[in-house]
Each structure stands twice: as C-alpha cells, then as structure tokens.
Amino acid sequence: MTVEHVEIRPGAYADSVALLQVSRDVAATPGVAAAQVAMATELNLEVLAGMGFDVPAASANDMVVALRLDDENALSAALAAVDAALAAVRKGSSGGGQVTVPPRTTASALRRSGGGLALVSVPGASALVEAMDALDAGCDVMVFSDNVPVEQELALKRIARDRGLLVMGPDCGTAVVGGLGLGFANAVTPGNVGIVAASGTGCQQVLALLDAAGVGVAAALGVGGRDLSSAIGGISTMTALARLDADPSVDHVLVVSKPPAPEVATAVEKYAAGLSTPVRFALLGAGQPDLTTQVEALLGDLGVAVPEWPSWGTPASSAGGSALRGLFVGGTLCDEAMLLAAATLGDVRSNIPLSPELALDSSLLAPGHLMIDFGDDGLTRGRAHPMIDPTLRLEHLAKVAADPDTAVILLDVVLGHGAEDDPAAGLAPAVRAARAAREVPVVVACVGTSADQQGLARQAEALAAAGAEVHLSNAAATRRAVALVTGGAR
Numbered sequence: 001m002t003v004e005h006v007e008i009r010p011g012a013y014a015d016s017v018a019l020l021q022v023s024r025d026v027a028a029t030p031g032v033a034a035a036q037v038a039m040a041t042e043l044n045l046e047v048l049a050g051m052g053f054d055v056p057a058a059s060a061n062d063m064v065v066a067l068r069l070d071d072e073n074a075l076s077a078a079l080a081a082v083d084a085a086l087a088a089v090r091k092g093s094s095g096g097g098q099v100t101v102p103p104r105t106t107a108s109a110l111r112r113s114g115g116g117l118a119l120v121s122v123p124g125a126s127a128l129v130e131a132m133d134a135l136d137a138g139c140d141v142m143v144f145s146d147n148v149p150v151e152q153e154l155a156l157k158r159i160a161r162d163r164g165l166l167v168m169g170p171d172c173g174t175a176v177v178g179g180l181g182l183g184f185a186n187a188v189t190p191g192n193v194g195i196v197a198a199s200g201t202g203c204q205q206v207l208a209l210l211d212a213a214g215v216g217v218a219a220a221l222g223v224g225g226r227d228l229s230s231a232i233g234g235i236s237t238m239t240a241l242a243r244l245d246a247d248p249s250v251d252h253v254l255v256v257s258k259p260p261a262p263e264v265a266t267a268v269e270k271y272a273a274g275l276s277t278p279v280r281f282a283l284l285g286a287g288q289p290d291l292t293t294q295v296e297a298l299l300g301d302l303g304v305a306v307p308e309w310p311s312w313g314t315p316a317s318s319a320g321g322s323a324l325r326g327l328f329v330g331g332t333l334c335d336e337a338m339l340l341a342a343a344t345l346g347d348v349r350s351n352i353p354l355s356p357e358l359a360l361d362s363s364l365l366a367p368g369h370l371m372i373d374f375g376d377d378g379l380t381r382g383r384a385h386p387m388i389d390p391t392l393r394l395e396h397l398a399k400v401a402a403d404p405d406t407a408v409i410l411l412d413v414v415l416g417h418g419a420e421d422d423p424a425a426g427l428a429p430a431v432r433a434a435r436a437a438r439e440v441p442v443v444v445a446c447v448g449t450s451a452d453q454q455g456l457a458r459q460a461e462a463l464a465a466a467g468a469e470v471h472l473s474n475a476a477a478t479r480r481a482v483a484l485v486t487g488g489a490r
Contacts (some may be wrong), residue, residue, distance in 0.1 A: 008239025031074025143169030173200025191216020201330025228260035311465030316441030326371035401434035
C-alpha cells in the first residue's frame with residue numbers, strides 16, 4: 001500500500017541544486033517510490049502538487065520534505081536518509097581547517113584576486129549591481145543570471161562598450177574563454193574557429209558538431225539571447241566580433257543566434273564585412289538554414305570533409321496519433337525544431353512561440369503540435385535550470401506520453417560542464433515508460449562531445465537501449481520526428 005509523508009521544516013534553507021541531489025539520494029532508498037526535498041517556492045509547490053502531494057501552508061523560507069513510500073515501514077529509513085543527505089550537504093558547504101572570510105562584494109573579490117573576467121550568477125534582480133562592480137573594476141563580465149530586465153541589460157552593455165569591455169549575457173549559458181569552458185560549455189579541443197553566440201544551446205550544438213568533425217575552437221563568446229533584438233541592437237555581438245578579429249589564433253568566425261531582429265542582423269552583418277577575419281552567420285529564422293547546415297558550410301570554408309553525423313538506436317515506427325510534442329531544455333534547440341517542423345506540419349504552439357497567437361497558456365498543454373522550452377525564464381524563477389533539475393520536464397513527459405493524440409515525442413539532452421552528471425539515468429526510465437505505455441516513438445537530440453564528463457556515447461547508448469532514436473544533430477532529430485508524424489520512411 002502506497003503511503004505519503006509531507007512535512008514542513010521552517011527556516012531550513014539549502015541551495016536548490018544541493019536539494020536536487022538530496023532528493024535523488026533519498027529516492028534511491030529502498031521502499032521510497034518518490035522523493036522531493038525542496039524549498040517551498042511557488043514553482044516548487046506547483047511541482048509537488050503536480051506530483052500528487054498535498055502540501056500544508058508554507059513560505060519560501062521553509063523546506064518541504066515530500067515522500068511517497070511503497071510501505072509505511074520504510075518511513076523511518078527514508079527520513080533518516082533525508083537527514084543524512086542534508087547533513088552531508090551542510091558539511092560539504094562548511095568545509096574545514098582555517099576559515100578565510102570571503103569577500104562580500106564583486107568589487108572586493110576582484111581587488112583581492114585580480115583577473116580580467118567576472119562571472120555573475122545571482123538572482124536576476126541582483127545581477128545589475130554585481131555586473132556594474134565588475135565593469136567598474138575594468139573587467140569583462142559574463143552574466144549567467146536570467147530574469148534580468150532588458151533595460152538593465154542595455155545599460156550594462158552601453159557602459160561596457162564605452163569602456164572597451166564586453167558583457168556576455170544576461171542569461172549567457174555557455175562560453176569558452178582562454179581554453180576554459182564556462183557555464184554549460186562542452187569540453188572541446190583548441191582550434192582556429194571563434195564563435196559569437198546569442199544562444200547557449202545553439203553554441204553547444206555548434207561545439208558538438210565541430211568536435212565530431214575534428215575541428216577545435218579558439219573561443220566561444222556568448223552574448224545573451226536578447227543581444228540581437230531591437231532593444232539591445234547587437235552591442236555585445238559587435239564587441240565580441242572585434243575581440244575575435246584581433247585574436248591571431250582565430251581565422252574563421254561563426255555567429256550563432258536565435259531568430260534576430262532583421263534590422264539588427266543587417267547592421268551586424270555590415271559591421272562584420274569590415275573585419276579582416278571571415279565571418280559566417282548562422283541566424284535561425286523562417287527559410288534560413290539550420291545550425292547543422294551552417295556548420296557543414298563552415299567545414300567547407302575550412303576545407304574539412306563533412307562527416308556522417310552519429311546516431312544511435314533502432315529506427316522508431318509510428319504508433320498512431322497525429323501531433324508532434326517537443327520537450328526541450330535548450331531554447332535555441334526548441335526554436336530550431338519549431339522552425340523546421342512548422343515548415344512541414346504547420347502551426348506549432350509553444351511557450352516561446354514563433355508568433356504570439358501560438359502561445360501556450362500556463363498549463364503548457366494544447367491540442368495539436370507543441371514544443372516547450374523548459375529553460376525559458378518563466379519556468380526557471382525560483383528553481384534550477386532543467387539541464388540541472390529535470391523534474392518539470394519528466395512530469396510533462398509522462399503527460400504527453402499518455403495523450404493518445406501524441407504521435408512522436410521529441411527531446412533534447414545537453415551535456416557539458418554544469419549539466420546533470422548523468423541525465424540518461426533519469427530520462428531513460430521515463431522514455432522506457434513512454435514506449436511501454438503506447439509504443440509512442442521517442443526521438444532525442446543528444447548534444448555533447450566524447451570528452452564531456454557525462455560521455456556522449458554512454459548517454460546516447462543508454463537512451464537508445466530504452467527505446468529512443470538518438471541523433472547528435474538537433475536538425476536531424478527534428479526531421480526524423482516530422483517524418484514519423486507524416487508517415488515518411490527513414
């Protein structure tokens with residue numbers, strides 16, 4: 001008999017990423033069917049409700065321990081596992097030995113340690129102050145934080161431009177600087193290609209494809225997904241292009257972006273034409289080449305043969321239904337998939353729609369084709385990015401798999417620094433369950449390199465063993481999913 005236990009621990013704060021690991025450790029305890037240990041933020045309470053837990057009144061400063069047990073006799077062991085996992089988190093954060101008082105501001109940290117680049121990863125409401133501290137200290141700044149107001153982004157980038165500095169972000173998820181991967185960057189070898197990316201997962205797709213082709217990267221400068229919008233005007237993109245043009249190790253540049261404002265794209269292309277380094281543009285949009293096609297064109301520029309992009313698993317077959325359902329952790333990968341699918345299937349509804357009339361409501365459910373970006377700002381307030389915490393997507397995967405209208409499920413898995421240590425460990429059972437329920441085809445774009453800590457082949461093979469068809473190229477995965485919807489052969 002299934003038993004549920006929910007308790008509130010007032011004022012017991014812990015970092016959301018640490019609590020994700022606590023939840024996983026407790027869920028592995030014998031007799032525990034499900035475990036969620038989280039701060040009682042509004043979004044976490046919604047997740048708990050979606051999991052079927054009845055949570056008492058609580059504030060965002062309280063911790064919720066929610067357990068679903070196969071047997072009431074397992075409760076004592078499960079609570080002991082919660083306490084042990086929390087104690088391990090606290091011990092790890094406190095460390096030992098001599099205590100050094102940490103700097104209390106970004107400016108004081110830079111004065112203590114020096115350096116030319118500061119990485120800001122704080123709640124969006126606080127990012128402006130920290131980024132300004134870095135600029136005032138004469139440093140470039142990478143703003144990993146999301147939910148930063150666009151007017152603050154514009155102010156930061158104008159100040160940086162006037163001082164000859166670079167602001168990467170806000171919501172800059174990926175960069176490679178001085179051979180060091182920052183944010184969610186993939187592990188790649190040094191080379192002669194420079195990347196400017198108004199896109200995090202778009203940059204990662206390019207890194208992965210170049211790596212598979214044996215081409216290294218000198219630098220990848222993320223500029224934030226809004227940089228090529230009308231509001232920002234490509235300020236950081238042009239600064240980054242100038243930096244790469246001045247770098248003697250870079251002899252080709254690729255600019256990657258979500259669909260840009262046309263007038264900004266034109267201005268940036270005009271600027272790039274005046275540089276000495278050749279620049280190729282991979283700007284997503286209706287009728288524009290996908291990222292894989294643009295990487296193939298770049299390989300042609302480099303005189304490198306285009307490889308056969310790897311895939312894993314047995315080709316899936318349709319199991320009825322008429323709708324394509326895409327569940328993404330990467331916004332640019334979701335954009336690319338929508339553009340490719342819409343060209344054949346027609347309207348695709350989304351929380352990041354190609355046009356406003358196709359916007360999903362807060363339920364994220366609708367008839368027909370839909371694609372969801374679980375990394376969008378609206379779904380990451382108060383919780384970790386889905387590349388770290390996949391809870392929301394896994395919940396939704398079960399829903400769309402059970403929907404008889406679902407013809408194909410399209411997913412992305414993005415590897416690299418900062419991402420889940422083993423994303424297939426949680427996703428493969430969910431794929432297997434989806435396949436067992438209705439034999440619904442599952443197609444996955446697995447974006448990563450062989451040097452990533454998660455292991456590209458290991459992740460892809462685990463997902464393929466669960467019944468998914470896996471591709472390195474997001475464009476190839478999307479075309480395959482569309483073909484399954486329309487009944488086409490592989």
